[in-house]
Amino acid sequence: MSRDFTSRRAMGAIGSPVALITASHDGRNGIMTANMIAGLSFSPPLVGISLSHHSLTRTLIDSSGEFAVNVISPDQLNLAKNIGSTTGRRIDKFKEFSIGTFQGRSVSCPLVKEAHAVLECKVDRSIELDKHSLYVGLVVAYHDIKEASPLYLYHGNYYSIGDRLGSFWGIK
Numbered sequence: 652m653s654r655d656f657t658s659r660r661a662m663g664a665i666g667s668p669v670a671l672i673t674a675s676h677d678g679r680n681g682i683m684t685a686n687m688i689a690g691l692s693f694s695p696p697l698v699g700i701s702l703s704h705h706s707l708t709r710t711l712i713d714s715s716g717e718f719a720v721n722v723i724s725p726d727q728l729n730l731a732k733n734i735g736s737t738t739g740r741r742i743d744k745f746k747e748f749s750i751g752t753f754q755g756r757s758v759s760c761p762l763v764k765e766a767h768a769v770l771e772c773k774v775d776r777s778i779e780l781d782k783h784s785l786y787v788g789l790v791v792a793y794h795d796i797k798e799a800s801p802l803y804l805y806h807g808n809y810y811s812i813g814d815r816l817g818s819f820w821g822i823k
């Protein structure tokens with residue numbers, strides 16, 4: 652298919668939060684950085700994450716049917732870069748990057764202590780997208796750890812979010 656745009660440019664225009672996705676199966680833990688991530692529905696609470704077929708973490712989600720979205724702040728930029736540029740197939744990222752974890756309420760994968768919010772999810776359904784799989788996760792538990800702004804990715808650059816402009820809940 653020929654296009655009059657680059658997909659990198661088009662995807663970059665949307666902008667998205669950066670989070671750490673964790674999963675585990677059979678005693679093996681996985682952690683990866685992801686920005687192809689979005690809230691999809693309030694009721695039921697559904698989130699979507701799109702993961703490459705190459706990722707170890709994705710195979711652990713396939714086997715266990717669960718994952719966690721660990722929302723991070725600009726303070727964790729280097730951690731996000733390190734986790735997103737290495738694979739758990741070669742190193743134990745939890746040890747290598749000294750990642751502190753705690754236990755979930757409803758999922759068995761490790762949750763990241765440094766995150767400011769964590770969503771525990773059970774896979775509701777998945778959709779094959781050629782080189783990625785889109786997982787729709789039902790949020791089964793939520794941890795509000797501390798007040799912080801999310802780390803953001805826009806056109807390939809990292810940002811913290813800027814000024815508060817108003818409230819969504821004011822819409823009538």
Ligand SMILES: Cc1cc2nc3c(=O)[nH]c(=O)nc-3n(C[C@H](O)[C@H](O)[C@H](O)COP(=O)(O)O)c2cc1C
Nearest residue numbers: 683684685686687702703706707708735737738739
């Ligand atoms: C900022 C950033 C965002 C990323 N977003 C995604 C994503 O949304 N989906 C994906 O499959 N990989 C994404 N990656 C790449 C994975 O984190 C990377 O392939 C990782 O090595 C996979 O680790 P694993 O094999 O241990 O699961 C991203 C990397 C970075 C640095």
